[in-house]
Amino acid sequence: MIPTLVSRRSALRTAGGGFGYLALAGMLGLQAKNARGSQEAPKVGPLAPKPQQIPAKAKRIIFVFMEGAMSGVDTFEYKAKLQESDGKPGLGGGKFVASKFQFAQHGQTGTWVSELYPNVAKHVDKLCFIRGLHTDTPAHPQAVMQLHTGAANATLVRPSMGAWLLYGLGTENQDLPGYVTVNPSPNFGGAVNYGSAFLPAHYQGTRIDDTGFLQNLKAQQVTSLQRKQIDLVQSMNRDLLAKPGAPDSLEGVISSYELAFKMQGKVPDLLDISNEPQHVQDAYGVKPGPAGSFARQCLIARRLSEAGVRFVQIRQGGWDHHNNLHKGLINNSAATDQPTAALLTDLEQRGLLEDTLVLFGSEFGRLPTAQGEDGRDHNITGYSMWLAGAGLKKGFSYGATDEYGIHAVEGRMHTMDLHATLLALMGLDHEMLTYNYAGRDFRLTDVAGSVVREIFA
Missing domain, CATH: 3.40.720.10 (Alkaline Phosphatase, subunit A)
Structure with missing residues (x-):
């Protein structure tokens, strides 16, 4: 079988979304496995409360x-x-x-x-x-x-x-x-x-x-601009998510960005x-x-x-x-x-x-x-x-x-x-x-x- 030759430009263009995902996943350190598909019920995140295996009072x-x-x-x-x-x-x-x-x-x-x-x-x-x-x-x-x-x-x-x-x-x-x-x-x-x-x-x-003190919690941009930046990243990742063969963990990564955004407003007051x-x-x-x-x-x-x-x-x-x-x-x-x-x-x-x-x-x-x-x-x-x-x-x-x-x-x-x-x-x-x-x-x-x-x- 004759191997298919792929140009450098084509390879980068094809893999670009994957590189972006790898960087994103690496920064957040997440491996959340979620099902995709409009016909499937949405899955809860990996940190959602789970039932106890045996009866107990402590939470x-x-x-x-x-x-x-x-x-x-x-x-x-x-x-x-x-x-x-x-x-x-x-x-x-x-x-x-x-x-x-x-x-x-x-x-x-x-x-x-x-x-x-x-x-x-x-x-x-x-x-x-x-x-x-x-x-x-x-x-x-x-x-x-x-x-x-x-x-x-x-x-x-x-x-x-x-x-x-x-x-x-x-x-x-x-x-x-x-x-x-x-x-x-x-x-x-x-x-x-x-x-x-x-x-x-x-x-x-x-x-x-x-x-x-929690490192890297304070935003470097005003909230409105940061929201726009996150929306841009989220839209690109949702586009990637809709493509065949998208990483299973990407949906969890998308959710984690929203959590990080919300934490900026709640964690400083809590601490x-x-x-x-x-x-x-x-x-x-x-x-x-x-x-x-x-x-x-x-x-x-x-x-x-x-x-x-x-x-x-x-x-x-x-x-x-x-x-x-x-x-x-x-x-x-x-x-x-x-x-x-x-x-x-x-x-x-x-x-x-x-x-x-x-x-x-x-x-x-x-x-x-x-x-x-x-x-x-x-x-x-x-x-x-x-x-x-x-x-x-x-x-x-x-x-x-x-x-x-x-x-x-x-x-x-x-x-x-x-x-x-x-x-x-x-x-x-x-x-x-x-x-x-x-x-x-x-x-x-x-x-x-x-x-x-x-x-x-």
């Missing part, structure tokens, strides 16, 4: 991430035996170091909390503590990535927990991103921790800083916490500069959740206390105690806590033995987190570590079990929530994970 998650591994035996894990054993030889080497902070029992449940968290302590009767957690690696990058994506191996990039939730449930507000991460760290995996990996890119997290009454800002402890960073994040998280964002993550770093433990704990708890307590109060007063999950914790814990003069090393064999909100038992503790706080000995719960449980609380079956890639079905929990129903209300 959204706020993950309050304490990056760097906060010390449980100095904050929420009172160990009388450790206090009695100060200076004695530790199990496996070193010496035990009692917490320098006073613990007291709070609420009707009599839950022990250290003096570092007096405001959060007022909420213990609505908290659900998970006290028997364990994970696989004592290195921060791998442990942080495993907590966020289920995979500890940096070469095996997986979708983040928020991306899986967005894939499984869609978002409640089609004018906003469904997944927002506030003040994410560039370290310990960086963007992998809020990425979508092999899931379509519209499931990845949208990054903003602790002042609510502007100066719109909040002064008494609300005061309750969170909002102030300018780095000292008010976490307070601003908590208030932004409430505003985003109230507006229908499915998954919001906020972050307080600086918990890696191999040294300067005493002063470091004082500084970090002072930055996080009031805002966290205010977030819980605000969500409850607005009726949001009944269908919102709040998760508070780190990638792992710290040992009860000394490291240097004033530090504690990593502990992956037994640590705690707490949850609050929808579908949970209130004032409840599940699992426990030993009398020193080293190993989880009751209700052991791996990171994969935590993921399976969170998905179930959100109405998703972790074994059914799969995505086929490279010839196999992937899931957040890979081939592991068990739902811990003992914490369900």
Whole structure:
């Protein structure tokens, strides 16, 4: 067969629309598959709300991430035996170091909390503590990535927990991103921790800083001119869409431009916490500069959740206390105690806590033995987190570590079990929530994970 010769001009003219589409799709990172044809019913977008797979009360998650591994035996894990054993030889080497902070029992449940968290302590009767957690690696990058994506191996990039939730449930507000991460760290995996990996890119997290700044949101042209520009691009893409062989995802791309246009008018106001009454800002402890960073994040998280964002993550770093433990704990708890307590109060007063999950914790814990003069090393064999909100038992503790706080000995719960449980609380079956890639079905929990129903209300 004689090959057909195509001129350079003809090739460019024929492929020009395709190049334009590729550039457009690349900028937006979308892979929405929609059917075409005037006889077919219009399909909803890929981020439209989807039904839960199993009955559940929770509609959204706020993950309050304490990056760097906060010390449980100095904050929420009172160990009388450790206090009695100060200076004695530790199990496996070193010496035990009692917490320098006073613990007291709070609420009707009599839950022990250290003096570092007096405001959060007022909420213990609505908290659900998970006290028997364990994970696989004592290195921060791998442990942080495993907590966020289920995979500890940096070469095996997986979708983040928020991306899986967005894939499984869609978002409640089609004018906003469904997944927002506030003040994410560039370290310990960086963007992998809020990425979508092999899931379509519209499931990845949208990054903003602790002042609510979102890059490339402000239009460079007046609204009327921008509308004309978008209309021109949209008309060309609709022309391409009408042609035989047009990319299936183009209709979703067209819709995304409309979403981006609408976001310009809504997102800036939503992220502007100066719109909040002064008494609300005061309750969170909002102030300018780095000292008010976490307070601003908590208030932004409430505003985003109230507006229908499915998954919001906020972050307080600086918990890696191999040294300067005493002063470091004082500084970090002072930055996080009031805002966290205010977030819980605000969500409850607005009726949001009944269908919102709040998760508070780190990638792992710290040992009860000394490291240097004033530090504690990593502990992956037994640590705690707490949850609050929808579908949970209130004032409840599940699992426990030993009398020193080293190993989880009751209700052991791996990171994969935590993921399976969170998905179930959100109405998703972790074994059914799969995505086929490279010839196999992937899931957040890979081939592991068990739902811990003992914490369900």
